């Protein structure tokens with residue numbers, strides 16, 4: 001069984017996220033999504049999520065490509081995650097290109113092209129500007 005792992009916040013889930021998850025799953029048989037906790041998002045990414053971790057987890061678990069959702073609470077957990085879950089491929093969007101090459105000794109590292117023209121920030125901005 002080929003095991004894939006990816007990380008993210010996945011707040012205001014959109015088709016860019018789905019495209020990433022779909023392509024990641026197509027690379028193997030089992031997809032683990034490591035979902036940033038609310039504390040990690042605020043403390044490390046200065047992101048305030050619209051949906052809580054539990055809601056974001058529920059949404060991801062409803063996606064056919066996703067087999068397991070676990071929490072991301074630190075930048076440093078990737079090495080242990082890869083070992084603990086016997087991961088074959090680490091996948092991220094190419095906005096992270098190069099940032100995780102240090103993992104290539106443990107598993108294959110793949111950066112997939114980001115879906116253009118969509119982001120959580122853009123959704124929020126569009127909604128805010130239309131509400132004026």
Ligand code: C2G
Pocket residue numbers: 007008009010011016017020036045072075091092093094095096113114115116117118119
């Ligand atoms: N993504 C994408 N296309 C978009 C938007 C996002 O392919 N239009 C991808 C990102 O590249 C990432 C994943 O979807 O691989 C999740 O995106 P975010 O929720 O923004 O994740 P991020 O905040 O980048 O967190 O330790 C790594 C971090 O947790 C990554």
